[in-house]
Amino acid sequence: MRVVATTIIALRALRRNKMRSVLTALGMIIGVGAVIAMVSIGNGAKSQVEASIASLGQNVVTVFPGNFTSGGARGGWGSASSLTPEDALAIQNEISGVVAVSAEVRDRQQVLANGLNWNTTIYGESPEFLGIRVWALADGLMFNEAEVRSAAKVAVIGQTIADQIFSGTDPIGKTLRIRNIPFKVIGVLSAKGFNYFGTDQDDAVIIPYTSAMRRVSRRTNLNSIQIQAVTPEQMPRIQQEITDLLQQRRQGRDPDFTVRNQLELAEAATATSRTMTALLGAIAGVSLIVGGIGIMNIMLVSVTERTREIGIRLAIGAHDRDIRLQFLIEAMVLSLMGGTLGILVGIGSSQLVSHLNGWPVLVSTTAVIVAFLFSGAVGIAFGFYPAHKAAQLDPIDALRFE
Amino acid sequence: MEPIVKLTDIHKTYASGEVKVHAVRGISLDIHKGEFIAIMGASGSGKSTLMNTLGCLDRPTSGTYSLDGINVSSLGRNERADIRNQKIGFVFQGFNLLSRTTALENVELPMLYAPRRVSAKEMRDRAMHALEIVGLAKRYDHLPNQLSGGQQQRVAIARALVNNPQVILADEPTGNLDTKTSVEVMGVFQKLNDEGITIVMVTHELDIARYCKRNLIVRDGIVVRDAAVNDRSFAAEELLKVAEAEAAAKLTHALFPHANAED
Ligand SMILES: Nc1ncnc2c1ncn2[C@@H]1O[C@H](COP(=O)(O)OP(=O)(O)OP(=O)(O)O)[C@@H](O)[C@H]1O
Ligand SMILES: [Mg+2]
Numbered sequence: 001m002r003v004v005a006t007t008i009i010a011l012r013a014l015r016r017n018k019m020r021s022v023l024t025a026l027g028m029i030i031g032v033g034a035v036i037a038m039v040s041i042g043n044g045a046k047s048q049v050e051a052s053i054a055s056l057g058q059n060v061v062t063v064f065p066g067n068f069t070s071g072g073a074r075g076g077w078g079s080a081s082s083l084t085p086e087d088a089l090a091i092q093n094e095i096s097g098v099v100a101v102s103a104e105v106r107d108r109q110q111v112l113a114n115g116l117n118w119n120t121t122i123y124g125e126s127p128e129f130l131g132i133r134v135w136a137l138a139d140g141l142m143f144n145e146a147e148v149r150s151a152a153k154v155a156v157i158g159q160t161i162a163d164q165i166f167s168g169t170d171p172i173g174k175t176l177r178i179r180n181i182p183f184k185v186i187g188v189l190s191a192k193g194f195n196y197f198g199t200d201q202d203d204a205v206i207i208p209y210t211s212a213m214r215r216v217s218r219r220t221n222l223n224s225i226q227i228q229a230v231t232p233e234q235m236p237r238i239q240q241e242i243t244d245l246l247q248q249r250r251q252g253r254d255p256d257f258t259v260r261n262q263l264e265l266a267e268a269a270t271a272t273s274r275t276m277t278a279l280l281g282a283i284a285g286v287s288l289i290v291g292g293i294g295i296m297n298i299m300l301v302s303v304t305e306r307t308r309e310i311g312i313r314l315a316i317g318a319h320d321r322d323i324r325l326q327f328l329i330e331a332m333v334l335s336l337m338g339g340t341l342g343i344l345v346g347i348g349s350s351q352l353v354s355h356l357n358g359w360p361v362l363v364s365t366t367a368v369i370v371a372f373l374f375s376g377a378v379g380i381a382f383g384f385y386p387a388h389k390a391a392q393l394d395p396i397d398a399l400r401f402e
Numbered sequence: 403m404e405p406i407v408k409l410t411d412i413h414k415t416y417a418s419g420e421v422k423v424h425a426v427r428g429i430s431l432d433i434h435k436g437e438f439i440a441i442m443g444a445s446g447s448g449k450s451t452l453m454n455t456l457g458c459l460d461r462p463t464s465g466t467y468s469l470d471g472i473n474v475s476s477l478g479r480n481e482r483a484d485i486r487n488q489k490i491g492f493v494f495q496g497f498n499l500l501s502r503t504t505a506l507e508n509v510e511l512p513m514l515y516a517p518r519r520v521s522a523k524e525m526r527d528r529a530m531h532a533l534e535i536v537g538l539a540k541r542y543d544h545l546p547n548q549l550s551g552g553q554q555q556r557v558a559i560a561r562a563l564v565n566n567p568q569v570i571l572a573d574e575p576t577g578n579l580d581t582k583t584s585v586e587v588m589g590v591f592q593k594l595n596d597e598g599i600t601i602v603m604v605t606h607e608l609d610i611a612r613y614c615k616r617n618l619i620v621r622d623g624i625v626v627r628d629a630a631v632n633d634r635s636f637a638a639e640e641l642l643k644v645a646e647a648e649a650a651a652k653l654t655h656a657l658f659p660h661a662n663a664e665d
Contacts, residue, residue, distance in 0.1 A: 012507065312499075315459060315492055316487060316511055316561075317484060317516070319480045396454055
């Protein structure tokens with residue numbers, strides 16, 4: 001095969017028709033550009049969802065109260081009130097592979113200090129809570145086990161509370177009133193900003209769950225129990241064992257709790273974004289095919305228009321395969337050129353979208369490589385028929401062609 | 403000496419459509435090295451069909467054709483392409499240069515399809531040499547649409563020459579040219595023939611045929627006359643005569659500016 005010579009010939013032919021070459025490649029440019037932009041935006045969304053899921057803590061299994069049915073009226077999740085600190089203790093003591101357990105009581109309350117007040121979420125928690133959620137302290141300390149046992153009036157506050165109530169002054173050691181009960185601020189959390197679901201993660205006051213139950217909310221049940229597993233692989237087993245344990249502790253009563261693990265949540269959230277990415281990718285893929293058809297169309301026109309040229313080449317000694325290769329290379333060069341420009345356009349436009357809309361964008365190397373190879377494949381696939389048609393021409397007929 | 407071209411009882415029948423056209427009906431012909439042949443005949447007499455057979459562009463329906471000792475009537479499509487590349491040079495009526503491609507690149511074309519790879523430098527050198535032979539070396543980077551018809555045909559001749567073929571085949575090479583340019587092109591052919599290159603051409607014009615050494619007349623697919631040219635024309639002399647005539651006309655015009663107007 002005279003590959004080198006044929007490549008020179010093909011490049012010369014493309015150079016003779018610069019404008020047309022660029023216009024032909026435009027379909028590919030748009031197609032590949034769309035693929036790259038869509039996949040980048042989809043990946044960006046996916047990574048953000050994953051980050052949010054991760055912000056819920058590491059390897060966390062959560063027990064929620066189940067639904068409570070009274071006189072035919074079903075209360076919905078959380079209406080049952082049977083989750084107790086004893087359940088949390090039992091989980092801590094009887095299930096292996098558990099790193100930490102935190103009992104949680106949540107409540108919304110008005111807090112005040114300095115003559116300022118603010119409505120916020122009061123988290124009644126165990127000391128392990130910060131470790132489970134991977135929340136860090138900016139200043140001060142977390143309360144300890146002894147303070148939980150004594151239902152101490154101590155609080156760790158989020159950055160929003162520090163700003164809104166203590167506005168700039170050091171809150172450590174100050175008093176914060178929750179339902180008029182004075183709590184001493186012993187720690188301040190580092191700022192985390194808004195999460196994927198739109199909640200301000202810094203708008204929080206954390207106090208011992210015992211204090212929350214006895215002093216603030218006056219209740220005996222928990223909102224949830226959070227359990228941290230040693231490894232993600234252990235989560236399904238731990239989930240099952242907790243279900244069995246709590247079931248056993250309820251001695252045959254209907255289960256009034258649900259156990260979820262974080263993987264399920266992550267799965268559900270990423271499944272959505274995966275579907276979106278696949279859908280966008282499919283649409284973009286269709287535009288690639290359209291680009292390919294554009295190349296085929298122009299190549300067919302080009303073969304007809306250049307019948308005489310093909311006749312000259314055949315008369316002068318070109319083999320079938322020289323002609324076929326020439327047109328295939330032309331189609332390939334067009335589509336690869338389109339692919340390369342398309343990749344640049346795709347990266348550029350996704351960066352622009354990210355800049356304008358603030359969406360996270362993640363250009364994946366795999367997508368770039370796949371798009372490049374795919375555009376080459378499109379060139380071969382859609383260039384083959386025109387090239388074959390050109391190679392089959394009879395030299396005499398081709399020379400006589402007007 | 404063995405002839406370069408030996409046709410034996412060549413027939414060609416076109417079977418397209420309902421009627422069969424018997425374009426060539428038994429032509430036998432020997433062409434020796436150094437010959438310069440003009441094929442003449444009425445339109446539709448089978449000249450182009452014969453040329454296509456000679457040029458290995460088409461296969462005869464029956465008969466054998468041996469070129470330079472090779473029986474080419476039995477060769478396949480790609481083998482015939484190699485024969486065309488190595489042993490035959492074509493010159494067409496419509497020049498058939500690649501448009502938007504420089505004279506040099508046009509002349510390089512046959513070397514791109516040579517069975518043996520030719521280096522870029524050798525290609526360029528040989529193409530420039532061929533352009534020198536036809537007197538167009540200075541215009542090597544010109545595009546066909548920047549050249550006159552005669553110059554384009556000279557580029558086509560350079561392209562036909564560049565692979566040192568056994569025979570140059572030209573189907574009505576002067577068909578699209580005026581008389582003076584035709585003579586110039588014939589001059590190039592005569593020069594090449596003087597250097598030993600074998601040339602076969604088709605023409606309708608008796609004047610042009612007289613620049614050749616041997617004339618064939620074809621009628622209804624058979625050779626009806628095959629004779630040497632006695633009163634051969636020479637392009638160099640004819641061009642000189644034309645130049646003198648032009649000079650005389652100019653002189654006449656200068657001396658008697660109104661001479662023609664009064665006629
Ligand atoms: N591809 C073809 N299919 C059918 N008939 C053909 C074909 N090519 C040529 N013919 C016929 O064969 C005969 C000879 O044609 P050819 O082209 O050889 O004539 P020619 O001598 O070159 O004529 P001209 O001087 O007009 O070029 C004509 O009757 C023509 O119609
Ligand atoms: Mg003809």
